[in-house]
Amino acid sequence: MTVHSFQEHFDAKIDNEVMIEPRDWMPDDYRKTLIRQISQHAHSEIVGMLPEGNWITRAPSLRRKAVLLAKVQDEGGHGLYLYSAAETLGITRDEMYDQLHTGKAKYSSIFNYPTLTWADIGAIGWLVDGAAIMNQVPLCRTSYGPYARAMVRVCKEESFHQRQGFEIMMTLANGTDVQKKMAQDALNRWWWPSIMMFGPNDADSPHTAQSMRWRIKRFTNDELRQKFIDVTVEQARLIGLTVPDPDLKWNEERGHYDFGPINWDEFWNVVKGNGPCNKERLDARKKAWEDGAWVRDAALAHSEKRKARKENKEVKEVKAA
Amino acid sequence: MNQFINKNLYGDYGDKEQATGASGTHSTAGEWPLWEVFIRSKAGLDHKHAGSLHAADAQMAIENARDVYTRRMEGVSIWVVESKNIHASDPYEAASMYEPANDKVYRHPTFYNLPDELKHM
Numbered sequence: 001m002t003v004h005s006f007q008e009h010f011d012a013k014i015d016n017e018v019m020i021e022p023r024d025w026m027p028d029d030y031r032k033t034l035i036r037q038i039s040q041h042a043h044s045e046i047v048g049m050l051p052e053g054n055w056i057t058r059a060p061s062l063r064r065k066a067v068l069l070a071k072v073q074d075e076g077g078h079g080l081y082l083y084s085a086a087e088t089l090g091i092t093r094d095e096m097y098d099q100l101h102t103g104k105a106k107y108s109s110i111f112n113y114p115t116l117t118w119a120d121i122g123a124i125g126w127l128v129d130g131a132a133i134m135n136q137v138p139l140c141r142t143s144y145g146p147y148a149r150a151m152v153r154v155c156k157e158e159s160f161h162q163r164q165g166f167e168i169m170m171t172l173a174n175g176t177d178v179q180k181k182m183a184q185d186a187l188n189r190w191w192w193p194s195i196m197m198f199g200p201n202d203a204d205s206p207h208t209a210q211s212m213r214w215r216i217k218r219f220t221n222d223e224l225r226q227k228f229i230d231v232t233v234e235q236a237r238l239i240g241l242t243v244p245d246p247d248l249k250w251n252e253e254r255g256h257y258d259f260g261p262i263n264w265d266e267f268w269n270v271v272k273g274n275g276p277c278n279k280e281r282l283d284a285r286k287k288a289w290e291d292g293a294w295v296r297d298a299a300l301a302h303s304e305k306r307k308a309r310k311e312n313k314e315v316k317e318v319k320a321a
Numbered sequence: 322m323n324q325f326i327n328k329n330l331y332g333d334y335g336d337k338e339q340a341t342g343a344s345g346t347h348s349t350a351g352e353w354p355l356w357e358v359f360i361r362s363k364a365g366l367d368h369k370h371a372g373s374l375h376a377a378d379a380q381m382a383i384e385n386a387r388d389v390y391t392r393r394m395e396g397v398s399i400w401v402v403e404s405k406n407i408h409a410s411d412p413y414e415a416a417s418m419y420e421p422a423n424d425k426v427y428r429h430p431t432f433y434n435l436p437d438e439l440k441h442m
Binding site for chain 2: 023024025081092094150296297302303306
């Protein structure tokens with residue numbers, strides 16, 4: 001086969017919705033884009049454990065604590081599914097960690113905001129996981145097999161995350177005045193960053209067309225954002241909270257909510273590393289990695305010692321026989 | 322030609338060494354080995370590939386597999402195999418590889434034209 005026919009074969013598969021698997025030929029840019037997208041996604045899951053982990057010891061009841069622990073453990077699991085999927089593209093785990101720790105790879109900017117009160121845990125589950133689900137459900141049909149399979153697993157587990165978050169918000173919203181105020185305050189702080197999670201407007205997202213062509217993105221940023229706003233506004237109404245957007249209005253003609261301008265300066269500022277917690281998050285990751293180095297080395301040394309001991313024993317037994 | 326194919330056939334389970342990707346050679350020194358995880362979801366079913374993970378040895382791989390892949394009762398039995406011990410067929414040989422099966426439609430019961438009155442067959 002020539003380069004040309006490899007490309008044709010690949011394009012035909014994409015057009016016919018046939019999955020691409022690790023050993024199949026793929027264009028270099030497809031591979032690179034996937035590595036970037038999947039590893040970024042994995043990093044987001046791992047860094048996303050930090051703001052929530054902050055509240056495990058301070059959860060208001062044993063039930064809430066058990067639920068939060070399970071959720072944070074799930075996020076760790078999601079990161080691991082995704083790192084494995086990325087590794088099938090030829091990048092190593094250590095290389096990905098290195099890219100995260102040196103700031104070369106990004107993770108979702110939302111995790112650079114602090115979790116100030118317990119209501120923030122509710123808001124994260126409801127809004128941040130809700131936005132993530134909007135993004136992730138279509139990715140279950142993405143063109144790269146290992147990524148799609150990882151996303152199926154992730155999506156199955158994610159729904160509990162959103163529901164537990166909404167339950168926290170609902171409980172607070174039905175509580176005392178102070179509790180309701182706390183819930184509203186969390187919504188006020190997390191609404192706009194959640195809306196920004198879908199990324200820049202389509203006009204400012206130069207890779208969207210190519211990614212849609214490759215089926216590693218199935219809807220544009222603006223389509224997903226609109227969908228999220230439409231469903232979430234109704235959910236807020238249900239528990240008597242107010243979405244902090246004075247321009248929010250149902251547009252009969254479009255069949256969607258119109259919403260106010262997004263502060264893209266803030267978005268890019270956080271992406272570039274100047275959010276409230278960028279440094280803290282990266283420092284926590286680096287510290288965990290560095291402090292764990294001796295454990296990794298010791299486990300490896302231990303397994304090698306055991307292997308050597310076993311081989312020695314076998315040699316002796318052969319000699320004795 | 323060969324060169325070209327080698328360059329691109331990287332990155333399957335068990336072929337991590339081939340997985341040099343577009344960015345050249347990778348160092349995995351110091352990384353825990355990669356393991357493939359297979360899970361039997363209930364007695365009576367086959368073990369099915371679930372994904373992969375890193376672990377220092379088989380025992381740790383099984384324990385990690387429990388935490389990563391069976392948090393919701395997805396399994397009653399786990400196999401782990403170090404990825405380097407898995408060998409995969411070449412997708413570009415698929416045409417010739419499966420060709421012998423392709424032209425033997427008489428292996429399927431529907432190949433045989435039998436009268437409608439025939440029962441229980």
